[in-house]
Amino acid sequence: xxxxxxxxxxxxxxxxxxxxxxxxxxxxxxxxxxxxxxxxxxxxxxxxxxxxxxxxxxxxxxxxxxxxxxxxxxxxxxxxxxxxxxxxxxxxxxxxxxxxxxxxxxxxxxxxxxxxxxxxxxxxxxxxxxxxxxxxxxxxxxxxxxxxxxxxxxxxxxxxxxxxxxxxxxxxxxxxxxxxxxxxxxxxxxxxxxxxxxxxxxxxxxxxxxxxxxxxxxxxx
Amino acid sequence: xxxxxxxxxxxxxxxxxxxxxxxxxxxxxxxxxxxxxxxxxxxxxxxxxxxxxxxxxxxxxxxxxxxxxxxxxxxxxxxxxxxxxxxxxxxxxxxxxxxxxxxxxxxxxxxxxxxxxxxxxxxxxxxxxxxxxxxxxxxxxxxxxxxxxxxxxxxxxxxxxxxxxxxxxxxxxxxxxxxxxxxxxxxxxxxxxxxxxxxxxxxxxxxxxxxxxxxxxxxxxxxxxxxxxxxxxxxxxxxxxxxxxxxxxxxxxxxxxxxxxxxxxx
Numbered sequence: 001x002x003x004x005x006x007x008x009x010x011x012x013x014x015x016x017x018x019x020x021x022x023x024x025x026x027x028x029x030x031x032x033x034x035x036x037x038x039x040x041x042x043x044x045x046x047x048x049x050x051x052x053x054x055x056x057x058x059x060x061x062x063x064x065x066x067x068x069x070x071x072x073x074x075x076x077x078x079x080x081x082x083x084x085x086x087x088x089x090x091x092x093x094x095x096x097x098x099x100x101x102x103x104x105x106x107x108x109x110x111x112x113x114x115x116x117x118x119x120x121x122x123x124x125x126x127x128x129x130x131x132x133x134x135x136x137x138x139x140x141x142x143x144x145x146x147x148x149x150x151x152x153x154x155x156x157x158x159x160x161x162x163x164x165x166x167x168x169x170x171x172x173x174x175x176x177x178x179x180x181x182x183x184x185x186x187x188x189x190x191x192x193x194x195x196x197x198x199x200x201x202x203x204x205x206x207x208x209x210x211x212x213x214x215x216x217x218x219x220x221x
Numbered sequence: 222x223x224x225x226x227x228x229x230x231x232x233x234x235x236x237x238x239x240x241x242x243x244x245x246x247x248x249x250x251x252x253x254x255x256x257x258x259x260x261x262x263x264x265x266x267x268x269x270x271x272x273x274x275x276x277x278x279x280x281x282x283x284x285x286x287x288x289x290x291x292x293x294x295x296x297x298x299x300x301x302x303x304x305x306x307x308x309x310x311x312x313x314x315x316x317x318x319x320x321x322x323x324x325x326x327x328x329x330x331x332x333x334x335x336x337x338x339x340x341x342x343x344x345x346x347x348x349x350x351x352x353x354x355x356x357x358x359x360x361x362x363x364x365x366x367x368x369x370x371x372x373x374x375x376x377x378x379x380x381x382x383x384x385x386x387x388x389x390x391x392x393x394x395x396x397x398x399x400x401x402x403x404x405x406x407x408x409x410x411x412x413x414x415x416x417x418x419x420x421x422x423x424x425x426x427x428x429x430x431x432x433x434x435x436x437x438x439x440x441x442x443x444x445x446x447x448x449x450x451x452x453x454x455x456x457x458x459x460x461x462x463x464x465x466x467x468x469x470x471x472x473x474x475x476x477x478x479x480x481x482x483x484x485x486x487x
Contacts, residue, residue: 005447006443006444006447006480007413007415007443007446007447007451007453007454008443008476008477008480008481009484010453011453011454011477012477012481077453077455080452080453081410081411081412081413081452081453081455083344083450083452084343084344084345084411084412084413084450084451084452085342085343085344085411085412085452086344087342088342089308089311089339089342090245090247090258090337090339091308091310091311091337091339092311093310093311093312094311094410094459096311096312096316096462097312097408097457097458097459097462097463098410098457098458098459098462099457102455102456102457102458103410103457105455173456177455177456180456180470180473180474180477181454181456181477182477182481183474183475183477183478183479183481184474185470185471185473185474185475186471
């Protein structure tokens with residue numbers, strides 16, 4: 001019981017849910033890359049993810065729970081941390097001792113959360129409507145076209161790219177930080193940090209590249 | 222003077238050229254009164270003075286004018302007791318690294334500078350008066366488990382009889398150099414006390430004498446830390462940068478491991 005209530009438990013929850021979401025990002029970007037490299041494979045993978053019962057009824061709920069736990073705990077931590085210093089400093093030189101990204105995780109996280117709302121509306125709500133409301137028959141070839149068409153409007157592409165930049169900033173601190181929270185700080189830490197920061201740059205860049213690529217290469221009928 | 226530029230000898234003597242400083246100091250009558258920033262101008266400050274000596278000069282002026290002196294904590298004035306504090310221009314113990322306020326020299330500032338001086342801010346460190354805060358929350362964390370139980374009946378075994386790996390002994394000693402000044406809390410944007418608590422957990426966790434009570438120690442000290450109302454750690458690393466003794470974040474990671482392991486053991 002003491003574990004559930006303690007400040008350290010909140011660190012563990014943030015770290016573990018964050019690491020889980022990082023693994024999901026890796027899977028997501030891999031499948032997205034297929035939409036550039038091989039539309040057929042992208043269709044196959046998307047159809048599998050969309051209709052496999054294990055993915056739909058076990059992994060998808062776990063993912064949604066992971067997202068909710070991560071951002072709810074983020075809000076709880078932010079509120080508690082603000083309460084710990086109700087009278088602030090007249091002069092506070094935060095940049096003297098900590099990088100901007102580490103001090104503003106709540107803001108980068110809020111942008112990513114707002115993006116998730118748009119992203120869910122764009123793809124998840126559409127998918128649920130297609131399958132369960134309109135009860136359309138299975139069509140394993142529709143995904144590539146649907147995805148590319150989504151990026152036709154410039155406003156959506158720009159919003160996605162901005163969100164990926166903020167996602168990168170969030171990962172820049174969050175990914176490496178999750179190891180420290182779980183108690184991992186040893187001779188491997190410099191390399192862990194290098195890998196985590198590389199991930200934080202490469203993965204959002206790939207997401208942004210895919211969005212821009214589809215915007216610049218629309219399907220011509 | 223060489224080619225119109227000061228030579229090394231003259232640069233050294235520049236420390237004795239006096240400075241005029243504009244001080245903005247938090248004044249608060251007592252714990253229940255609201256405080257405010259009060260402006261003071263102080264002339265004749267020398268570079269070789271310590272920051273606290275500069276405040277002594279200010280207080281002498283205030284007393285001679287019949288005004289209330291600025292209250293601030295100090296004791297050893299050589300960086301070992303952890304009594305002095307002060308948030309100076311937005312940083313605990315000022316802009317220098319690995320020094321306490323009493324070790325901070327005025328040569329780190331320039332003539333005409335404005336210096337904002339505030340108490341360490343955290344709800345767990347309530348202001349008592351002016352720049353003095355109550356840091357007894359740290360004492361209570363220490364009392365919750367920061368000790369080892371030793372038989373002192375006369376049969377006490379010499380600690381040096383137990384062989385200890387040098388690496389562990391060094392790390393324990395590094396953790397034990399924490400003077401409990403509270404700069405970690407003051408620097409942290411969340412007012413978290415994890416660097417202090419983890420240093421106190423680590424100094425025992427690394428030694429065989431400390432392992433006996435390790436499970437209860439980390440649980441009790443973390444529980445007390447939470448009860449005191451400190452914030453959560455978000456790994457910004459500000460505490461490590463501002464710590465006058467260079468206590469490392471590896472101690473927080475060790476405490477996280479110790480606590481997880483202790484909780485799983487029940």
